Amino acid sequence: MTQRELFLRHIAQTSTAPLALEIIKAEGCKLFDVNGKEYIDLIAGISVCNVGHRHPKVIEAIKQQLDAYLHIMVYGEMVESPQVQYAKLLTDHLPASLNSVYFTNSGTEATEGAMKLAKKLTGRTQIIAFKNSYHGSTQGALSVMGDEYWRNAFRPLLPDVLHLNYNSFDELRFITTNTACVIAETIQAEAGIITPQNNWLKALSNRCKETGTLLILDEIQAGFGRTGTLWGFEQFDVVPDIVLLGKALGGGMPLGAFVADKQLMDAFTDNPVLGHITTFGGHPVSCAAGMAAMKVLLEEKLMEEMKAKENLFRSLLVHDKIKSIRSHGLWMATEFDSFETNKKIIDACIEAGVFTDWFLFAANCMRIAPPLKISNKEIENACEIILSKTGII
Secondary structure (H helix, E strand, O other): OOHHHHHHHHOOOOOOOOOOOOEEEEEEOEEEEOOOOEEEEOOHHHHOOOOOEOOHHHHHHHHHHHOOOOOOOOOOOOOOHHHHHHHHHHHHOOOOOOOEEEEEOOHHHHHHHHHHHHHHHHOOOEEEEEOOOOOOOOHHHHHHOOOHHHHHHHOOOOOOEEEEOOOOOHHHHHOOOOEEEEEEEOOEOOOOOEOOOOOHHHHHHHHHHHHOOEEEEEOOOOOOOOOOOOOHHHHHOOOOOEEEEOHHHHEOEOOEEEEEOHHHHHHHHOOOOOOOOOOOOOOHHHHHHHHHHHHHHHHOOHHHHHHHHHHHHHHHOOOOOOOEEEEOOOOEEEEOOOHHHHHHHHHHHHHHOEEOEEEOOEEEEEEEOOOOOOOHHHHHHHHHHHHHHHHHO
């Protein structure tokens, strides 16, 4: 049997039509398949590979940690240098109140941990989230996902969850002294890059303060330079009580985290003891890789070039069939008239060597979220292919 046949037979499938590309190498902003075909990567593993695939400094950090140790003990029991040093690096670049890191295996698990922490701290049960939001796929995270299509088959889910409209000032009144936390994406990702408007995020933060509600901001996709600053919330004059991190956090390795003030995080230490626990969260190899990637992001000043690269994409992607482009940094949704049109163009682009996809809640929009290292030439080549395929669909 071929690798593809084995894949379809033995790897649990989540759709009836997986892409099933057999990639055997990735480097920088390029993917290479088993036939030697080259693809410009406009997805970056869904905003995971922000510093590119297999950055030499990330690979070296992984190798050094492999020579030291792998898993030792469940999370939080041992002093593991990669965890400690990465937590220090992260908190050095976060607001002072975000000084205690709980590492998880993924962004979804960060969502779960943050919701538990909010309930423990406030003694309240209500959680407020937003329509067209995405925070993960486990049952707790699914409960706050903002689309009934994805939730309905798995009910009953968490009770006492209310979904509001993102950017609605009027609906902020539903946040009350019964609300444990509000969880929001700083910029809505799967809705097709929806940004907070007219100081709405500031108003949300103020309403949470008024009611003693914890504000959880999901930076799982927005973080690590994707929006042009290290953290998306920096651009909106807001500091959350808890921030969720994932995806690019691990530099290509699996890693998530939620970060809060130590006085808040200490709620997990008693009544009950081990209030939140994980076996592999903050794996030393993942932390070593993530720390190396974050240092690359900062040292190579990748964010300084992003506005020019964003503008280059926007200046080139001009076509009658492109209805709009919503962007925030190197993160954009290119809108077509329908999912059918978008899917045909995406398929044709992949066939021509540009790897991209669509958004969960904006299926008529093409996702463009390349590694931040993408060159101007790679942008030009990718846009030329996108436009050529748009013109023939």
